[in-house]
Amino acid sequence: MNAQFAAALAVLPEYLGAHVLLSLAAIALGAAASLPLGVLAARNGRLRGPVLAFASLAQTIPALALVALFYPLLLALSGLTREAFGFATPALGFLPALLALALYAMLPILRNTVAGLDGVDPAILEAADAVGMTATQKLWRVQLPLAAPVVMAGLRTAMVWTIGGATLATPVGQTSLGNYIFSGLQTENWVSVLFGCFASAALALIADQLLGLIERGAARRDGRRIALGAGAFAAAALAALAPLGAHATGAYVIGAKNFSEQYILADLIARELRAHGLASARREGLGSAVVYRALAADDIDAYVDYSGTIWTNVMKRADNPPREKMLDEMKAWLAAHDRVTLFGALGFENAYAFAMKKSRAQQLHVATLDDLSRAAPDLVLGADLEFLSRPEWTAAQKAYALRFRDARAFNPTFMYRALVDGSVDVISAFSSDGRILADDLVTLADPRGALPHYDAILLLAPRRAGDQKLRSALEPLIGAIDLDRMRRANLEVDRDKDKLTPAEAAARLADGAGLAKR
């Protein structure tokens, strides 16, 4: 069996379970909110317009954005509950995903509830009044049963949408089948992407068929069909809950952002913990802005960030001190402001660096940015999409008086291709990128220290600050990974042929760096 496929299959129970649980909870919540609202809207003409407009509006927001929007909202709520009740509600993971998906599920259910109730034959409503039903009896005995097929159709639509949409829960830290898709996209592991797509599509089809079974059972008043369908959902929910219980017990939660290096480092940390007999769980594919706040809020326990990112984005600093001073200041600041522990640097940097083909650099005698400054007027710069608007570019331009003949922005993959085929001469690379090895590139030295440092640093959550078991398990990682090893590991995951999974790359990295063997 293909190694990538086997790796995907190994985590299927965890991903699928979380996905099922999230989808079912979201559908249940969405239905619980929209059924009564639909009944109210169908009865009250003035309410109908605003209610349907609200649901339509929620639908027009892209699902990914909706999920992301709930995070800051819940973070604010979490701050409020911490002040008011002394505990913080989780802002990451299950809750934002649940709320966003439930909101998303509302429109089809709401719309079909209104349409279903509207569609009941007026003669039947008159009969219901005439035989002496109260308004409530009419609703439960006549209107809802007759509207049920239409409502059910809405529920089925919502189910399919929600199961598809639940893949977008990954970036806010909720495990789902989306983990396959997001990590697969980052590491260009198409087996993983397809696996995630097929799994979620299959799940949606199965859930739809089960609802169809319940629907037909209800139409034919066949208790067995209803029981079979409902039983299958209950069994799925139970099966999904089982591993969750095992997971929740004191496992360390390791966070990772959404690119290959982060996946590899999360696997590396998990290996070290395992070697010390500690269990761990993963929150992968987190947005760069989300992950630090998740750590500060104790939603995750440890992750690797980069010093320059923390310096500018979290500490809001614009200056560029030397490496040691930066790390010292950062350590003190993080402890004081967020009670976050800067445990140490791993030994490599993932910084912005200017890179050239080795042959071209030698031909032009360029080894440093000072040399580049001299050659730049004849050269074309290729940059990633954000580099030209970042402070790093401004700083480098200023320090070395860089003036290129032309500067073009690319998607990272195409930026490297453009460098290799000679359309550009210099690119803005990340120093630990595996493609620097693969494409035989050199990074140019920065003698004036214009580019900020991006040391990979291990951060610990406030609640783990004094955790000696964790600290001693992570101790061997500090200073253990040099730039060359990290580049190699990144390359092993990113390359097109003989791809390794992040876990395999982490294993090789651990071997090479003399770290624990499982």
Add this chain to the structure above:
Amino acid sequence: MDAIVELEEVSVIYGPGARPAVDRATLSVARGEFVALVGFSGSGKTSLLKTVNRLVEPASGRVRVEGGDVTSLPAHELRRRIGYVFQGVGLFPHMSVRDNICITPALLGWPKDAMRARAADLMDLVALPQAYLDRAPHELSGGERQRVAIARALAAEPKIVIMDEPFGALDPVTRDALGSAYRALHDRLGLTTLMVTHDAQEAALLAGRIVVMDQASIVADGAPATLIARSAAQGMFAVARRQAERMAALTQTGPAP
């Protein structure tokens, strides 16, 4: 006379500024009477009928049923005491014939056994086979469905039955048969019936008393035989009479060669 339904100066107005659908109508129906309300479309006969079970609320005037004002108890309690049959039939499609028939007894909280027995009796009463009890309404013909609707209206043993064009959607043969069958039930059960119809012939053949409405008002009220001769009802009965005469002429001369 023992009045069981009394309408006193009843007006019905749909919406502000609209012309009254019923304009100060007064009518008293005695226990056991079979009254037909006739009139052209838009004459207000259905609106007047529906004030009896409060499917329509009068803008002014009083409605008394069995001596009490209809507004003295909740509408649903009033309606459970009055049978209602209408052209739309309105059988609940998601319920069996049995559940349809037993709906009002169920709302009244009758014991299960009593409801089963009642359903069986009613099927005999409206001349439908017992096997139909477990069928769905859509499996029945139009005439059979209207019989079920009559059984449903009678299920909770009402003293009063109001009917709005009850046989309007049926073919002439079924219509005649069902009309006669209902009239027999009316007599046998000692019911008081108010029936709206636009068909003067049907009214004349079934009812013991005919009330004619025109432009929101009651314009004539009397026994069919006297009413047919009176000028106020001429318009209503002229068509029926002409048809009857032509039919008679045809049967006398025989078919044309």
